[in-house]
Amino acid sequence: MDIFFFILFATIAVVCGISVILQKHPISSALSLVGVMGSIAVLYLALGAEFIAMAQIIVYAGAVMVLFIFVIMLLNAGAEQAAGRSWMAQLLGIPALLAMFGVVAYFIQSYFGNAGFMKFGNFKGGSAQSVGMALFTDYLLPFEVTSVLILVAILGAIVLARKELD
Amino acid sequence: MEFLIITVIKLALIAFVLLTALAYLQWVERKVIAHVQVRMGPYRVGPHGLLQPLADVVKLITKEGVMPADVNRFFYLLAPFLAVMMALISISVIPFGGTIEVFGYRTNLELADLNVGLLFILAVSSMGVYGVALAGWSSNNKYSLLGGLRSSAQMISYELPMSLAIASPLLMAGSLSLREIVNSQAGFQLGFIPKWAVFSGPFPQIFAFIIFMIAAFAETNRIPFDLPEAENELVAGFHVEYSSMTFAAFFMAEYANMVTVCSVATILFLGGWHPLFPMPYSNFVAPLILAAAGALCFWHGMNPARPMDKYTLPVFGVVFLGLAGLMMFPPLVPALMPVFWFLAKTGFLLFVFIWIRATLPRFRYDQLMRFAWKFLFPAALLNLLVTGFLVALFA
């Protein structure tokens, strides 16, 4: 049961991911990314992280990506034109990527190859209650700092997007 | 296995009821607005225009679906289905009543009982914006683009006060599962005041309720916040270019959203399916109302205002009396009462939606935004703080 579930959504995620980087139009990429996020959220559910899954949908799919689409609409960004080039990327890109993926995959296989199995419902620690408990006891300071970070981000965004810029 | 069968049955039932309800909700809206404006509203198709929705559906299906020139075809077609899908999904976690037993099978009156149900609803409703935004962008029309931009900005802005307003009753319920939230509101204090979130608790959530309803109007793009489809500025906003079924999809989405938010408001603030009155009396409320309605129909049938009423109204009267009798039928009472109360409350909220649409003018866009950020958001925040403080104090 779990395995089919996983294969299904992993496939969706990978396909959407590929389409993110292959689509010519930003909106298409954005929607593909939403697809990736949605499937990842489902995988979170399968991993027993129900709160994180919902947060994933609300924050990423519901807010961040909407912001992206909003900006794309605002700038009416069309399909990108092939102007300018980075010979670095052209030259080293593919081999470097393949090398990285290879090494990482090898790492994972050699370290976590037999690190155990994941069955739905074998981890119940992901409920909103437990996450909130951990967040407000052990990780309180990071939490507060994050709030400050968000405040700063708000100010920065406002200052940057002001009409009378420059 | 039987779990699957039961689920499928419930699915079919809810889908049928809901879609019909959506169709007839539009009829109700037209009727209510007509009577507010002292008109008669739909009257020709069937008795009192009761068949009007069917006529509309036929019309919309048979109409030609126009595809404007050089639009992004895929997104143009994707948008309405996205919208209606997101609107309908969230119904699936809403409990209409308690646990019932049919032919020995016990089941809950809902499709799925997530223990993060509320977050799920929030998530799905936040996805709803994609439909509108994509529609506006993909139909390659400046009016619809503006509509899409407005709707995305507006929905993101009103998500915040809505979420904050939702958070405060959660503090009192202490759970994210809708069913448990409703159960936490059971009972009465002083014997007659129901323990609904709006009334009870260390801090009555009346403010949260109001804030939630206002935000709900914005979330569903209803008047007075229907900027994305403001006729006199943007022709028809994001669905200018849409016609036939795609257009119908947007309409369905809007009404489905209304139903969803009203149900959520009922569950969170109005105690779900819990009756307004203590147990023994509450069972008689429903039959009495229906009987009264039947009697009213008969009386109007006696001295009709219009010729056809002589025949139609008595029929309605008979139907109402029959329903009243059904409500009295002992074995069905425990199953029907909660549903009745739930539907009554939701229906009342829906009526409020329609009523306000008939009453209020439309906001200006900057007013809309200023209202959201400078009044609604701080108010919700304050309410949440006070609630949290009091809950911590009395818990």
Place this chain on the structure above:
Amino acid sequence: MQNLWIIPALPFLGFLINGIFGRTLSKALVSAIAVASVVLSFGWVLKVFFTAGDLGANPISEHYFTWIRSGVFEVGWDFAVDKLTMIMLMIVTGIGSLIHIYATGYMAHEGGYYRFFAYLNLFMFFMLMLVLAANYLLLFVGWEGVGLCSYLLIGFYFLKKSATTAGNKAFIVNRVGDFGFSLAMFLIAVNFGSLSFDKVLQAAPGKPAGTLTTIALLLLVGACGKSAQIPLYVWLPDAMEGPTPVSALIHAATMVTAGVYMCTRSAPIFTHAPIAMETVAVIGLATAVFAATIGLTQYDIKKVFAYSTVSQLGYMFLGVGVGAFSAGIWHLMTHAFFKALLFLGAGSVIHACHGEQDMRHMGGLKKYAPHTCWTLAVASLAISGFPLTSGFFSKDAILGAAYTHAPWMFWVGVVTAGMTAFYVWRAFWMTFWGEYKGHGHPHESPMSMLGPLMVLAVLSAVGGWLFNVPKILENMFPVQEVEGEMTLTMISVAFGLGGIALSYYMYVVNRELPAKITSSLGWLYTLVYNKYFVDEVYDATIVSPTVTGSRVFLWQAADQGVIDGLVNGVGREARGIGGWLRRLQSGNIRSYATWVVVGAVGLLILMSLAYGMQGGGAR
């Protein structure tokens, strides 16, 4: 507890108020604050004087807080008052108050009124600190402070080039002296392990003569700088660029005598260093003669008095040098009286002649400014040692001591006394006798200026026998009897009167005589008239070599060549390397990203090599 700190604190308060808010205050208020602060501190000095009892037996000493502490070496912020200090306090605050009052009248029409008084108060503060200090370092603080104030006040008219250059000159010349002083302090600190007077002066007799001589000579250098002795006297005449009250207060009465005070204060060191003593005496005598000769020929009234100041200071050093410290201090006091009076009178004269300073354009002021006239007459009598005037007593005390030390010094001193009498009275006749040769209508000065003049006139008339300093200071500096004192007195008085008479003959009776003499003397006259070309010599030998040396070598060679070359070279290299490295910084984000990825791969491979690739890490 006498709360000595109040004495300097009051002027400092005045300085703060005037300096900070003075711009907005009215002139009346500013002058009120300035005068009041000084007068009050004078009052406090009197209060201390009358309540302290016998200072000779038990001097006051107050410790406020420890300033520097390193190991056993410790410098405290402490004041001490014995008789010597008390006399100095009296002089400084008393004459200071008078001159402040005078200045309110004199500066009435000058710009920067509040600035002037702020500086003046600041000077009082530092001067009092110098006098009150109970150790060399604190004294040095005051020493430097008064130097600063004199610099500020000489350059008070900072729009005048000559004034600013004079200020710079004073400051720089003083640096030389201060250098010597600091060296002396280092030596003291090394040899005595302390800087406080009582410790050092008690330990002085035990030390080897060589050390003491070195210290004494270095101290003398400092004193020469501050008190305008050969070879460092050149700044004082130019210092006359400052306003006249400044000349009176700083460059006649108080600051320039700081050197004398310092030498007297460290008398034990000097007395055990005979060579140093001899040097002091010789320098003092030489300065006296030298300055007097220059004074004979000057026409600028303030210059005349400036040179007379230098020569009188020479007298004081002579006194110190021959071991008659008390006589030196006595002369310091009387000189403060009559020289302040002379300067203030000169100021009054200049005021009367609308800023004219050249005596050739004066004359006949007797009838225009009678009070100025008779007060100046008193002062001139006093400085020329007319019997029973203040100058008479102190000068004769010094000369007598000089005779017992070495007769030739006495004779030189006496001749100098004659010259002094001559040029002072020359100035007097040229100013007040004859008929007015200037422009405009001269007028008498206001009361605020005349009042101090009269007070000082009285003091310079009777101050000598009123305050018999040697008697007061007997227990500190025993006075040795001089045999045949009467005759010596006669001689010096005779010389003084002779000078007066000669000047009367040359500048009142027979006006053509000076011209004849000057023409007959020829080159000698020009030499003296140009102050022996000392400034030019200094310019040629010291100043210009220094300037050119620093320009050519330090600036162009060292700074521009080496340092700038180094810096620029480094910069050029950096730019070169940067230009080479810039290729990486294409500004193209994707290239950067590629580098990052490559780096990540490298890191991962490194890690794998480091930790090995064995499986089953987790669990």
Place this chain on the structure above:
Amino acid sequence: MPEGLQQGAQQILANGVPISWYLILSAVLFTLGVAGFLFRRSIITVFMCIELMLNAVNLSFVAFSNMHRQVGGHIFTFFVMVVAAAEAAVGLAIILTVFKNRGTLNIDEVSSLKN
């Protein structure tokens, strides 16, 4: 060897998905994100690829948290989400500004610090 494969399949069917598969999936997604970063030219798309990478990392966090039966991974994911939201706000504002000043969204043309 077939029987090894078979028993592996049975094991999987019995016990569920190996953790390493999740990690591999996140590695794949991460690589895709990097590839997009390297080969796309539109600033917005590049920015989206960054989000993709973040998501991939989050997935591995959650997988590890499931593996260790600890909630820490969720916390980290939560923080990453918050930071991503802030980053998106500022980044998009920057993109708007860049577009306002340069009139282009091509990342290769935005290669100088001042224009």
